[in-house]
Amino acid sequence: MNIKKTALYELHKKHNAKFVEFAGYSMPIQYSKGIVKEHNITRNKSGIFDVSHMGQLFIKYSNDITDKLQEILPTDLKNLKINQSKYSFLMKENGGIYDDLIITRMKDQYMIILNAACKQNDLQIIKNKLNDQNLDMNNNLSLVAIQGPESKTILENVVSNVSKLKFMNGANFSFKNNEIFITRSGYTGEDGFEISLPNKVAISFVEELISKGSTLIGLGARDTLRLEAGLCLYGHDINENTSPVEANLKWAISKNRINDNFIGSQKIKKQIKEGVSKLRVGIKPETRVIARESTKIFDEKDNEIGKVTSGTFGPSVNASIAMGYISNSHSKTDTKVYLEVRGKKVPANVCELPFYKKSYVKGEANV
Amino acid sequence: MSNTKFSKEHEWITLDGEVGTIGITKHATEMLGDIVFAELPEKGSNVEKDGTAGVVESTKAASDVYTPVSGEVVEINQSIVDDPSKINADPEGGAWFFKLKLKDKSELDTLMNKEEYDKFAKESSS
Numbered sequence: 001m002n003i004k005k006t007a008l009y010e011l012h013k014k015h016n017a018k019f020v021e022f023a024g025y026s027m028p029i030q031y032s033k034g035i036v037k038e039h040n041i042t043r044n045k046s047g048i049f050d051v052s053h054m055g056q057l058f059i060k061y062s063n064d065i066t067d068k069l070q071e072i073l074p075t076d077l078k079n080l081k082i083n084q085s086k087y088s089f090l091m092k093e094n095g096g097i098y099d100d101l102i103i104t105r106m107k108d109q110y111m112i113i114l115n116a117a118c119k120q121n122d123l124q125i126i127k128n129k130l131n132d133q134n135l136d137m138n139n140n141l142s143l144v145a146i147q148g149p150e151s152k153t154i155l156e157n158v159v160s161n162v163s164k165l166k167f168m169n170g171a172n173f174s175f176k177n178n179e180i181f182i183t184r185s186g187y188t189g190e191d192g193f194e195i196s197l198p199n200k201v202a203i204s205f206v207e208e209l210i211s212k213g214s215t216l217i218g219l220g221a222r223d224t225l226r227l228e229a230g231l232c233l234y235g236h237d238i239n240e241n242t243s244p245v246e247a248n249l250k251w252a253i254s255k256n257r258i259n260d261n262f263i264g265s266q267k268i269k270k271q272i273k274e275g276v277s278k279l280r281v282g283i284k285p286e287t288r289v290i291a292r293e294s295t296k297i298f299d300e301k302d303n304e305i306g307k308v309t310s311g312t313f314g315p316s317v318n319a320s321i322a323m324g325y326i327s328n329s330h331s332k333t334d335t336k337v338y339l340e341v342r343g344k345k346v347p348a349n350v351c352e353l354p355f356y357k358k359s360y361v362k363g364e365a366n367v
Numbered sequence: 368m369s370n371t372k373f374s375k376e377h378e379w380i381t382l383d384g385e386v387g388t389i390g391i392t393k394h395a396t397e398m399l400g401d402i403v404f405a406e407l408p409e410k411g412s413n414v415e416k417d418g419t420a421g422v423v424e425s426t427k428a429a430s431d432v433y434t435p436v437s438g439e440v441v442e443i444n445q446s447i448v449d450d451p452s453k454i455n456a457d458p459e460g461g462a463w464f465f466k467l468k469l470k471d472k473s474e475l476d477t478l479m480n481k482e483e484y485d486k487f488a489k490e491s492s493s
Contacts, residue, residue, distance in 0.1 A: 029427075030400065034400055034401050034455075035400055035401050035425075035426045035427070036401040036403070036426065036452075037401075220400070220426060220427060223426075224426055288403070288404050288448075288451070289404060289406075290403070290404050290424050290429065292428075292429065312426055313403035313404065313424070313426055315403075315426075320404070342422065
């Protein structure tokens with residue numbers, strides 16, 4: 001199989017990226033500064049992420065499109081305002097998650113952002129549901145995120161009025177006479193934006209952001225940032241064997257849709273009513289030992305009670321951090337657990353997510 | 368560091384009398400990236416040539432640290448456990464890992480000198 005490259009590949013190379021294959025794409029895992037510095041630059045200033053490997057699917061409105069999408073998404077799309085975004089899922093009948101996604105209602109179409117590794121399967125599910133075999137992802141577009149406290153000012157210097165956007169809202173803007181779509185969102189726990197723009201202007205756009213003071217950041221730091229922010233990584237923290245309720249993502253299921261029919265709704269309803277046997281929680285080891293994915297979790301009596309799904313060292317919290325699924329009876333904050341790392345039992349505590357808190361900007365009225 | 372020897376697992380050892388000081392090479396730290404965790408052997412324990420004698424973890428992955436020679440651990444460098452970023456900053460100096468009382472000095476003959484190691488590192492990373 002040919003490894004795919006994003007429109008920003010040559011720019012990554014120019015900035016001495018170390019590449020790794022991710023979901024069939026050659027993506028920058030880090031640049032010469034290294035993961036910890038890149039992480040801190042994003043938290044303290046501003047970082048740019050190439051996320052063009054993700055799927056960008058646009059679905060034009062037709063009479064019953066919202067009804068049909070509501071049959072596969074647990075989100076209240078009818079009350080979604082124009083330019084508003086929501087976090088949602090594609091689910092299996094048994095409540096397992098095929099993918100997590102962001103759906104935005106644009107003026108004349110829905111935009112859905114899908115995970116790179118899942119996007120072909122997602123597309124097939126949506127095509128079948130909408131009975132539209134011509135539907136396809138837009139491969140002429142790149143997706144760039146800019147994240148961190150200085151990002152608002154930096155992006156405003158390149159795209160006027162962008163700082164008026166509210167969190168989880170988007171709008172059309174222009175760059176060098178090209179229409180671009182920007183949402184205020186992200187995956188780092190920082191204020192930031194995601195920009196969908198034509199491939200042909202992707203490099204010049206990112207170069208402008210760099211010239212205004214932002215820095216290219218690799219997928220390595222993206223992972224430490226999102227884990228500190230308590231956000232799930234598909235294929236690790238959520239997958240076909242975890243439901244949104246088990247993943248502690250119940251908030252993403254619109255309240256007025258819990259009694260509706262959508263794929264997975266029977267299971268969701270049952271789990272909300274009767275509870276679940278396992279739950280995703282944050283876990284903080286008492287030492288610096290890193291509990292990586294698949295680390296077994298034990299209770300004080302040495303019973304296995306769960307598994308870690310993501311674990312790393314969090315530079316901003318200066319500690320080892322992890323998340324994983326644990327039996328519901330042990331999921332309370334401050335419950336003492338033990339993690340088996342290289343044959344030793346490391347004491348740890350169940351904790352609340354996120355590990356790193358920073359309030360999202362709600363948008364400013366007077367800019 | 369003219370009497371420093373190097374292993375194929377990217378450890379270095381400098382001998383001072385009966386005691387060898389062991390650490391990981393700059394090249395190793397560059398391959399690993401930012402080191403965020405280090406585990407060392409216990410003082411007083413015996414380690415065997417090419418056996419595991421510690422662990423380092425970067426944000427990306429865990430890697431075993433091997434001992435290039437056999438011996439008894441007589442000292443460990445607690446400062447790199449407390450602040451593993453020191454390993455990236457000064458891998459072939461202050462961020463040594465442990466000191467061994469060598470069991471058999473002739474084991475040193477199996478290791479590379481600086482010139483040989485530099486060539487080996489260059490070839491193994493390309």
